[in-house]
Amino acid sequence: MSKNLKIKAAIIAVFVAISVVVMGFIVSSMQDELSLSNYTADIQHEMDDLPGLLEASAAETEQNTQTYDEIYQSKAESVAFLANNDTGYEATNAKMQEYKDLLGVTNVMIVSRDGEVIAEAQETVANFSYARFNQLRTVFETGESSEPVEVYFAEKDAHFRYYAARIDDNTMVVVGQDPQELDDLIESTASLASVLGNLTVGQTGYVFAVSTQNYLVEYHPNAEYVGIDVIEAGVDVSDLEDGKFGWIEFQGERLFAGVSEIGDTYYISAVPESEMASSRNLTVGVVLFIFFSAAMIVAVYGVFVNREEEKRGYNPANYLNMGPLRFNRSIAKRAVVLSFIGFLAVAGVTFYMQTLFSLSAESVSSNERAADIEETIQRTNAQADALTEQYDARYLNKTQVAAYALEHNSDLKSREKLQELADVLQVQYLYVFDQEGVMASTNSPYTNFVLSENPEDQSYPFRRLLQGVEYYIQEPRAEEVSGELRQYIGVTLRTADGQTDGFVQASIRSSRLEDLLATVNIDNILDGVKVGQNGFAFAVNKNDGTFAYFPNSDLVGRDARSYGMTDAQLKDSYSDFIKVDGVSYYATSFESGDYYVYVAQPESELMTERVPLTVAMSVSGLVCQVIIFLLVSFEVRPRRPLSPAGGGGEGGAPVDPDAPDPQWPRDDDDNPDSRMFDVTMPDGRVTKTESAASRWLYRSMNWGEKSAEQRTLTVIKVLLGVFAVAVCLAVIFKDSVFPPDSVFAYVLSNNWEYGLNVFAITAAIMIACVVLTATVVVKQLLHLLSGVFGARGETICRLLGSFIKYASIIGMVYYCLLVIGIDGTTLLASAGILSIAISFGAKELVADILSGLFIIFEGEFRVGDIIMVGSRRGTVMEIGVRTTKINDGNGNVIIIRNSEVSDVTNMTKESSFATCDMAIEYGESLERVESILEKEFPNIVRRLPAIEDGPFYRGVVALNDNSVVIRIVVQCAESNRGQVERDLRREMKLIFDEYEINIPYPQVVVHQPIVYKKATLAEQLRADRFNEEQKAAGRNIGNEDFDDDDGRH
């Protein structure tokens, strides 16, 4: 390689390296910027929502606390009511114990105004005389039950929540309750974990909370991190400021985070860098690889061609001079094609990768959201059940208290007292029924009521109370008139001796329970679900295919199919594009109860990222390609060395730099064994091809033997190989290489819909890479094995190799078809039916097509090859689907049906041999002829320029009846062979003539007739005797039967 070329190659290499680095930087920073802006929007969105969520949860806590307090205040008041209504109240510990059991509380105490405990169900730890309990004493002023006082007693590790109700001016009842139930409720509905645990940022991002006071983590999805110091975990204090976005370090992980400070807590919405990096690295990696390949191919091609020309010499026809530079047309022609294809590849791959990534990210996050919603639905249902149960228990207890009061003092059955009791118990109405099922008294306006005897009626089940059942809790049901949820609970009344004496029934209207039950409705759950920036969730009714919930309420109740959805989309775990009301969404579905719930994101949102990136990538890719193209196709016009005639020095006239090299055309086909040589294509272009015999050799060609195109091809093959192997390794080691939510894992998870979509195509590409890599590895192994087992091994291994190749191709095609939604089995089955039809009509057509495929697969011959099919010889012009066209050299095109292409001799080789057999008379001296040939061969070469090598004397090929045949061969191009043979024969004839060497030929010799003598009698007799003697003597000698077969024995 010349110095100039080396410099040029180095410049190109450096430029390619620089452009790859620059591109890498541009793409990754763009990708980062895009994902950061996405994440920023996402985090901002989360941060905007957060105060609302926290407020809602605070309101929830307040509501829960209030409800809880009301229950226990009512209990305290019940005791006061019992104390003031002659129900056997006395301030003793035993009575308190009774009340404690009746009310189901931790402790009941009677406390005097100054804090002295008069009676208690169990010993209390609190000292009510402390000012701490002033709150309880407010009952003496207000007459109403007090606000609760909650105290933690460190020594006993006990929490108590105290409620007081006034009995008289000097005593009050204090109910002490361990608020565990309330704490649990708050924990599950309003704790940081319950609020923040539902939030996601990006795909794997989360929100965690840090105290502003001591910088301890208050909530983190990873429970191990709760309680650690964020400063110790690596967060800089100055990063923790409201509204700050940026990178923070937490436990060795880089997070992109937004901080919002609400109250005493920093809420940090964070996305791990790894999430960004995983999507960025892979996209950028693949795109860069393609860009690198494209640039590399053009560059390498240019360098190879330059090098080849350098070896062959300078041909001015290929150059166009432009000032100090010259433009290499032969390189440019192909380089421009390669550059353009490279540019298209870069643009296409960028777009493809972006689509793949945004879709897979979308899909994964939609799946996660779907799982979240599913969980929410289940949790809400469970919660509703638990709450219903809890409320049942509470209301039953109220009714039991009413029953206790009424049993102990039947005077309370008056309307006024019932109203008072109902107020104390915080129920709307109380009804007292007698043993006949007739309403005896009530505080309600409806006074005349008898329990129904119709099992269908609402009141009928309460009849069982009259038979001695302790209590009956009826399911809450909507009232006919108002539609309000109302619940009835009955508790049997008993006389002192235990006889049933009617029952008391409470009628409760719980708006709180109603609210809670309403939240279980699907529209309530899906309302407010937000995915990404514009995504949402909707539900379709399983049974009738109508929208059960849709953000646009006009659609609710309409048939989904009339708005663009198809039956195939109405199913569980669907994951692909859908169209609703003319808008395309990417949706993921799951089944819940009577509904299919979809998490949908508008397509337009997904695609915002990919267009600018693709454009940026393509433009910068194009610029790089153009520069590389220019670098490759232009070169500096060399200053020719001074002509030697000028005597050296500066005075010599410079040689015209554009004159052809003296050596041009330099013969570069010095090596007759070369496996590469030129062939002429049907359109007249001359290209290189590999000789037929070398195509099936398990031996790669020497680098030096390859043409520039072939070297470039090798480079492409290597690049493809690297790509395939990389993909293959990634597929095999996916778990250790990629996080579980990466695009790779997603594509391999098969959770997408089969069909012509980006995932299916990716899966097909991946599977192809794996299969091809595996096939190549196995074939290489077989090749190694074949060396061990000799010829038989070689045969078997070649057979096996061929088998593996077809098996893998068929398997791959079958799988890929399956993946893109074409069921191979159906295809094969229909092919079976088809083949019956075909066998009648188009059998041969199919045979032709299949044969054509096999010709190409097996590489029997290529366009440009010289082949012999049967007796027809010619250059392959085209291998079609049905026919192969061969030019016989006379301009005649032979069209052969592919199925008839059999007994092919592929004669594509660099040089053929023209053979000339010459016959010589037996009488001629062979030595003389041979010495003449030696003398004349150089003359033949001189006269016949088409001879590439030889002539060679190959010796005597036959001793015929009349002649000795010797053979002379010369090496020539296959295309010249016929003419060279004819010329050679002519030369030989002329030589034989010159040296009077006779060529035998049939000669006719005419003889004069002669007169033949007759035998004498004696001679006849002697002959007879001789015959007889001979027969007798030779009886056992020879084979008589074969000698004489005329039938006479």
Place this chain on the structure above:
Amino acid sequence: MLIGRVMVSKAKRTFVAIVAFALMACACVSVAGCDGAANGGSGTLKVGVRSDIVNFSLLNEKTGKYYGLEIDIAEEMAKRLGYADVEYSTVTPDDRKDVLLEGKVDCLVACYSVADSRLESFDFSPTYYPDDTSVMVENSSLITDITQLEGGVLGIMSGSNAGPLLAIKLNEMGIIGDNIISNTDEGTQYEGVYVKKFASYAELSQALEEGVVDAAVMDGSITDTYMNEDRSLLDISIADQNYGVATQKGSELSPRVAEVIQGMLDDGTIAAYIEKWN
């Protein structure tokens, strides 16, 4: 003597003297020798800090490191003084005087307020953080005004000067009388209120929780740690507490520390730290 800067009327002079005595008693000043052997040039500045005050100086037991405003100040101060390293050791209100007097530390940056009594034994830098003493009550006690504490029980951290300052304030307001009825390690019975002493703020807080004390008196910097939604601070300022860096009386370090702290105040460094840790 030590009342010099506390502005009191002549009428209360006797009382103040008594309180001052009590203050001295409970402060357990040991006047042991050790007069300022200058030991600052060793390359390591030994600083006594608190370990339990959120945002001021909190020891993270997992790492053994301290975080907070005072730590940042100490760090920066040491840097400006030319020390290569800072060594922290935990001091408590009870032992911080002794630790400094005995020279176990070079200085205290430990929520140590400048007070006349302390100026006797130590040099103080300019105030780096002005604080005041607060009174914390449980909401359920329905106490909203300091006057309601008459006849009640107050809790203080023993060794802190919050108690005496409160007593002075209550006396000024006429809530308590001039005489101290008894004064033990358990608490001080004034005319009108009983001030109970606790060994730690945690115990004080628990006493407030259970109602043993009606109100807890503590430094403003500490209230954050024990505040919750069931508690509130009474709207009263007992006395300003100005935190300064304490050094041994007359040590060669004193003027340099004072200069550095003043410098940090002047160039806004301390303001930035306060902002950061707020």
